[in-house]
Every structure is written in structure tokens, then in C-alpha cells.
Amino acid sequence: MITRENHIGKIIISDKYIRELIWNTVAGSFGVSGVNEDSLFGDILPFLKKKNTHSNGVNIVSKDNKLIINLKISVTCGTNISAIVKSLRHRVSFVVEEATGIKVSKVNVFIDSVTQA
Numbered sequence: 001m002i003t004r005e006n007h008i009g010k011i012i013i014s015d016k017y018i019r020e021l022i023w024n025t026v027a028g029s030f031g032v033s034g035v036n037e038d039s040l041f042g043d044i045l046p047f048l049k050k051k052n053t054h055s056n057g058v059n060i061v062s063k064d065n066k067l068i069i070n071l072k073i074s075v076t077c078g079t080n081i082s083a084i085v086k087s088l089r090h091r092v093s094f095v096v097e098e099a100t101g102i103k104v105s106k107v108n109v110f111i112d113s114v115t116q117a
Contacts, residue, residue, distance in 0.1 A: 018096065022071070022095075023056055031076050057073065059072075066105040067105065069093075069104060069106070070107075071107070073088075073109065088109050
């Protein structure tokens with residue numbers, strides 16, 4: 001749960017909502033063939049010890065009232081991986097900030113595999 005307070009009152013945003021928002025954004029992106037299930041971000045990123053939530057290849061870390069988002073995806077063979085990563089970083093950051101009002105400090109994209117079209 002992420003809690004924000006403003007002049008109107010208290011807003012509570014569930015981790016599940018943010019994960020599903022990110023998952024839908026990533027899954028609908030060009031060149032992404034899948035969001036990989038149950039990634040082992042704890043082993044990959046041991047330095048991230050604050051509020052971790054793991055689900056379906058999407059990892060969210062809340063640090064200093066900002067989010068760090070880690071994605072583990074598969075891409076389609078023949079696509080420009082650099083362009084996919086750049087696009088995903090921008091799209092995920094924009095969608096999360098617009099929908100929740102929470103600043104995204106970083107979006108890390110891990111390419112797990114390349115699949116045939």
C-alpha cells in the first residue's frame with residue numbers, strides 16, 4: 001500500500017493496482033512478447049531492501065516517496081531492443097505518474113529471453 005496525503009485527504013493506492021497498471025502497459029507494447037512470471041529480483045537486486053512487491057515480472061520498490069520499477073520481459077526476435085527499452089521506460093513512467101500522482105525515479109528493464117514471432 002502506498003499512502004499519499006493532500007489538502008483533500010488521504011489516498012491509499014494498493015500495490016496490486018500499480019502492478020496491474022504496469023503489467024497492462026508493458027504487455028501492450030510493441031516488441032514485447034511477454035512479461036515473465038515470478039522473477040527472482042531479490043537475487044538480482046540485493047541492494048533494494050525497502051518495500052518490495054513481486055508479481056508477474058513486475059517489481060515495485062518505494063524509496064523516498066518515489067517508485068523504482070523493475071521489469072523482467074521477453075522480446076520478439078528481430079526488434080530493436082534498445083528502442084523497446086527506451087519506449088518502455090518512458091511509457092511506464094508516464095502511465096504510473098499520470099494514474100497515481102506518484103513520481104517514478106527509475107524504470108529498470110531486464111530482458112529475460114528473445115522469442116520467435
